[in-house]
Amino acid sequence: MTVPLDRLRIGSAPDSWGVWFPDDSLQVPWSRFLDEVSQSGYDWIELGPYGYLPTDPERLNAETASRGLRVSAGTVFTALHRGPAVWEDTWAHVSQVAELTRATGAGHLVVIPSFWRDDKTAELIEPSELTPEQWRALTTGTERLARRVRDEFGLETVVHPHADTHIDSEEHVARFLDATDPAVVNLCLDTGHYAYCGGDSVKLIETYGERIGYLHLKQVDPEVLARVRANGTAFGPAVQQGVMCEPPLGVPEMEPVLAAAQQLGVDLFAIVEQDMYPCPPDQPLPIAQRTRRFLRGCGA
Structure with a gap:
C-alpha cells in the first residue's frame, strides 16, 4: 500500500521545459510552458529566470490563475563569496526578483551560488575550492542576504547546492550548513545535483532534516555521469549529453527520498526540475506527464 505523501506539495519549473534564460530562441514561449505545466497536472511552478515569465505582477497572477497554477518560489544566482564588493549589485537583482516573488504570494527565494567554471567551455573562472576568507564571505553574506530578504519581503531563503559551484558535495554542503544560522538560512535540496556531486539525499535529510526547507526533484543517469566525471565535462555540456533523466530511470531512487x-x-x-537545455519544443510535455504519474504512484 502506498503511503500518502501529504506533506509534499508537488510542482514543476521552467527548467523542466528547457528554460535557462529570460529570452532565448531555443526555448518554448512562456505561455506554452504555463499551458503545458498545467496540462501535466501540476499545481505549483517556480518563476525561473527573471524576465522569462511576465514581470508585471497583475499580468503574471492573472496568467497563472487562469491555468490553476500558483507560484512557490523565485530564483537568483549570487556570488557572495566575493565579498562586500558585489553586495550592491547582488541586492539590486535579488530585490527585483524578491519583489515579484512576494507579489505572486510565494514564500521562498531559491539562491544558487555562482559557477566556478564556464558552463559551456569548462574554462576555469576561479578556483573550485574557496579560501577560508571566501568561505566566511559566503556564509556571512548569505546570512545578511537572507535576513534582509526576510525583513523586507517576508520570504524564506533556501540555498541550492549545484554542480560546478562551491556548494556542491557532501563536505561542502555540511560545511556551509554548519557555518550558517538555521534561523535565516536553510537548504533547497536538489536530489539530482546532489547525486551528480556524489551526495546521498536520504542521508542529508536524516542528518540535517531541520535545515531542509525546499526540494527539487530530479535524477541523474549514472552511465552518463560516469563519462562526465571521467572527461571533466562542465555542467552545461553534461546536460546536453543527457546526464539528467526522468524518474525512475536514474539515481537517486526517488521513493526513499520522498519518504x-x-x-x-x-x-x-x-x-520537479529536469535540466535539459536546449531541447526540442515537443520533448518536455510527455516527460512532465510521465513524471507526474510516477510521483502520484509514489503517493505524492
Whole structure:
C-alpha cells in the first residue's frame, strides 16, 4: 500500500521545459510552458529566470490563475563569496526578483551560488575550492542576504547546492550548513545535483532534516555521469549529453527520498526540475506527464 505523501506539495519549473534564460530562441514561449505545466497536472511552478515569465505582477497572477497554477518560489544566482564588493549589485537583482516573488504570494527565494567554471567551455573562472576568507564571505553574506530578504519581503531563503559551484558535495554542503544560522538560512535540496556531486539525499535529510526547507526533484543517469566525471565535462555540456533523466530511470531512487522528506513532518515544496537545455519544443510535455504519474504512484 502506498503511503500518502501529504506533506509534499508537488510542482514543476521552467527548467523542466528547457528554460535557462529570460529570452532565448531555443526555448518554448512562456505561455506554452504555463499551458503545458498545467496540462501535466501540476499545481505549483517556480518563476525561473527573471524576465522569462511576465514581470508585471497583475499580468503574471492573472496568467497563472487562469491555468490553476500558483507560484512557490523565485530564483537568483549570487556570488557572495566575493565579498562586500558585489553586495550592491547582488541586492539590486535579488530585490527585483524578491519583489515579484512576494507579489505572486510565494514564500521562498531559491539562491544558487555562482559557477566556478564556464558552463559551456569548462574554462576555469576561479578556483573550485574557496579560501577560508571566501568561505566566511559566503556564509556571512548569505546570512545578511537572507535576513534582509526576510525583513523586507517576508520570504524564506533556501540555498541550492549545484554542480560546478562551491556548494556542491557532501563536505561542502555540511560545511556551509554548519557555518550558517538555521534561523535565516536553510537548504533547497536538489536530489539530482546532489547525486551528480556524489551526495546521498536520504542521508542529508536524516542528518540535517531541520535545515531542509525546499526540494527539487530530479535524477541523474549514472552511465552518463560516469563519462562526465571521467572527461571533466562542465555542467552545461553534461546536460546536453543527457546526464539528467526522468524518474525512475536514474539515481537517486526517488521513493526513499520522498519518504524521508515526508517523515520530517513539515510541509515542503517538492518541485520537479529536469535540466535539459536546449531541447526540442515537443520533448518536455510527455516527460512532465510521465513524471507526474510516477510521483502520484509514489503517493505524492
